[in-house]
Amino acid sequence: MNVRPDFSKHGNKAETAPAFLSVWDMHSYYGESYIVQGINFNVHEGEILALLGRNGAGKTTTLRSIARMDSPQVNHGEIWLDHQPLHKMASYEAAAAGLGLVPEDRCIIPGLTVEENLQLAQIAPPIGWSLDRLYDLFPRLGERRKQEGVTLSGGEQQMLSIARALARDIKVLLLDEPYEGLAPVIVDEIEKTLRHVKEQGMTTILVEQNAVRALQLADRAIILDTGSIVFDGTAAEVLENESLRAEYLAI
Ligand SMILES: Nc1ncnc2c1ncn2[C@@H]1O[C@H](COP(=O)(O)OP(=O)(O)OP(=O)(O)O)[C@@H](O)[C@H]1O
Numbered sequence: 444m445n446v447r448p449d450f451s452k453h454g455n456k457a458e459t460a461p462a463f464l465s466v467w468d469m470h471s472y473y474g475e476s477y478i479v480q481g482i483n484f485n486v487h488e489g490e491i492l493a494l495l496g497r498n499g500a501g502k503t504t505t506l507r508s509i510a511r512m513d514s515p516q517v518n519h520g521e522i523w524l525d526h527q528p529l530h531k532m533a534s535y536e537a538a539a540a541g542l543g544l545v546p547e548d549r550c551i552i553p554g555l556t557v558e559e560n561l562q563l564a565q566i567a568p569p570i571g572w573s574l575d576r577l578y579d580l581f582p583r584l585g586e587r588r589k590q591e592g593v594t595l596s597g598g599e600q601q602m603l604s605i606a607r608a609l610a611r612d613i614k615v616l617l618l619d620e621p622y623e624g625l626a627p628v629i630v631d632e633i634e635k636t637l638r639h640v641k642e643q644g645m646t647t648i649l650v651e652q653n654a655v656r657a658l659q660l661a662d663r664a665i666i667l668d669t670g671s672i673v674f675d676g677t678a679a680e681v682l683e684n685e686s687l688r689a690e691y692l693a694i
């Protein structure tokens with residue numbers, strides 16, 4: 444049996460309840476480039492954590508490191524999801540352990556319809572949300588179920604990418620800039636669905652350049668600066684702290 448370490452002993456933020464997802468002393472590299480420089484943070488079950496910071500701060504690298512993508516390499520540290528040691532897993536094992544990464548480029552599979560993109564995610568059990576439930580969440584996808592996925596608008600492709608993650612039985616949703624390039628009205632629509640997904644108990648890490656929008660949705664936030672965490676607290680604390688926002692988020 445895997446026993447999750449008590450990170451509070453190592454000087455991590457004092458926690459009263461054990462975290463659902465724990466990242467401890469994670470260091471990530473691209474070749475010789477040292478990007479994520481020893482970060483610690485916890486995500487509690489059912490919360491939305493905003494992961495913020497300037498361009499190049501290491502947000503995508505952090506998500507990809509948690510998801511155990513081949514690149515970057517995590518050379519040190521531990522990542523635990525619901526008692527499972529992700530740091531010992533390959534990316535496909537981490538996906539099976541319950542990680543749902545929605546990458547920035549959305550990765551819709553060409554030549555497949557909306558529905559086929561979703562069905563492909565459900566090819567192996569355990570299956571997550573049913574197609575009916577996903578179409579209730581995103582009615583636009585239901586209306587376009589026979590349309591080729593890559594011909595959807597940017598906003599619809601983002602919805603499909605999120606729906607595809609939920610079509611698997613995941614424990615954590617990792618979103619890399621889901622609002623990027625989308626009109627405010629579409630951002631409103633996606634934000635509403637993410638709120639609904641949270642109400643269903645999903646745990647989420649939300650990376651977003653649009654920090655104000657992310658903070659409106661998130662419970663907590665961490666701010667990365669050149670691969671280190673410079674803030675870990677509530678979303679409200681970031682919104683209230685003008686100097687923090689100006690220094691690290693340019694808002
Ligand atoms: N495949 C790679 N090979 C080498 N260096 C990389 C690679 N991918 C990213 N980097 C570098 O790692 C650093 C962090 O990049 P990352 O994409 O994690 O930042 P980010 O916070 O997501 O930025 P953005 O807000 O622009 O998306 C950057 O300096 C970037 O140039």
Ligand SMILES: [Mg+2]
Pocket residue numbers: 502503504547
């Ligand atoms: Mg990025």
